[in-house]
Amino acid sequence: MYDLVGGRAAWTVLGLPTEGSVGDRRRISQFVVQPATASLDATIGDVVVDSAHPHGPVAVLGATRVLLGALQPTALRLPAQTPVQRAMQPAPATIRPDVRVEDVLEQLEKDHLDHVFVTTASGELVGLAARDAIHV
Amino acid sequence: MATRIDVPLARSVLADGAQLVDVLPAVIYRQEHLPGAMSVPLESFATTSITDHLDPSRAVVVYCFDQH
Numbered sequence: 608m609y610d611l612v613g614g615r616a617a618w619t620v621l622g623l624p625t626e627g628s629v630g631d632r633r634r635i636s637q638f639v640v641q642p643a644t645a646s647l648d649a650t651i652g653d654v655v656v657d658s659a660h661p662h663g664p665v666a667v668l669g670a671t672r673v674l675l676g677a678l679q680p681t682a683l684r685l686p687a688q689t690p691v692q693r694a695m696q697p698a699p700a701t702i703r704p705d706v707r708v709e710d711v712l713e714q715l716e717k718d719h720l721d722h723v724f725v726t727t728a729s730g731e732l733v734g735l736a737a738r739d740a741i742h743v
Numbered sequence: 744m745a746t747r748i749d750v751p752l753a754r755s756v757l758a759d760g761a762q763l764v765d766v767l768p769a770v771i772y773r774q775e776h777l778p779g780a781m782s783v784p785l786e787s788f789a790t791t792s793i794t795d796h797l798d799p800s801r802a803v804v805v806y807c808f809d810q811h
Contacts, residue, residue, distance in 0.1 A: 609761070610745035611753050611806035618750055618777055618806075627775040 622704035622725075622733045635711045636704035638741045639725050639734025642666045645691050647675055652687030654678065663722060666732050667695045673730040674701065701726045704733045708743055711736050745805065753804050761802035764793065777806065 611617065619625060622636040631637060643665045645654045654665055665678035676695030685694055701724045702711060715723060715738055722737040748756065757763055757779070765772045765780040772782040783796050785807075797803055 608745040609748045609753065609756060609802065609804045611804055612747045612749050614807040614809045615765075615767070615775070615777060616809035621750055623750070624778060625775050626778050626780075627773055629774040631775070 616705070619705035620703050621727050631705075633707050633709070634704060635702065635706050635708050635725055635736050636733055638708050638711075638743075639704075639736055640740045642724075642735040644668050644732070645678060647692055649691045650687060651678075651683060651685050651689040651691065651694060654683060654691070656680075656683065663735060663737060664699070664724075666724060666735070667691055668732060672732050674699070674724055674726050674732045677724065699724055701730075702736065703728060708741060712738065712741060712743070748804070756802055756804055759802070761804050762797055764797070764803055764805045766805060766807055771808075780806075 615625075619631065619634065625631045642663050643654065643656050645665050645667050647667055647669055656665065664680070665683070666674055667676040667678060669675045676697045677699040678691065678695050682694040704725050704727065711723070715721070715736070721739070722735050725733040725736050727733060763777055763780040764783050765776045766783055766785045768786065769782055769784050772780070772784070776782070781796060783793050
């Protein structure tokens with residue numbers, strides 16, 4: 608017999624699916640969009656902005672998709688040879704994928720933010736929770 | 744005595760055919776549970792044994808809400 612350490616919460620915090628009358632339908636993991644990404648050793652000229660979300664931040668990822676930083680749209684106007692590592696905002700705020708969508712919207716409004724990155728407890732990028740992309 | 748395992752290992756054990764048991768209250772189970780889990784609430788242990796619900800030839804993964 609095995610005992611799952613951390614129980615159901617350890618599962619949902621990874622953004623893994625659940626079932627049931629409520630299930631994971633109200634968790635923010637079901638509402639994220641995929642932001643444009645860049646690697647830490649890239650330059651600004653390497654960054655390809657997603658045309659579907661041209662005003663969102665670019666996620667700077669390390670090995671195993673761990674979120675290391677964010678490039679704000681204004682950083683993309685820097686000279687093409689600028690290293691991403693110098694232009695990024697390190698360690699941006701994140702939330703976990705099991706947070707309820709209503710709580711995320713309330714917090715974004717309270718903090719006057721348009722978006723927040725969603726990562727697992729280990730820091731792997733799940734997606735971007737963007738107010739204009741959440742329709743509840 | 745149960746062996747404590749993390750989520751990646753649990754997924755591997757489940758992929759190999761283990762049974763998954765949710766011991767949360769039935770009302771909580773109905774709202775949300777892990778895929779494929781069966782409900783055997785802790786409070787039911789007073790009248791039944793967990794083994795009444797399980798195939799003894801297969802491994803079992805048990806979970807609660809968080810730490811327990």
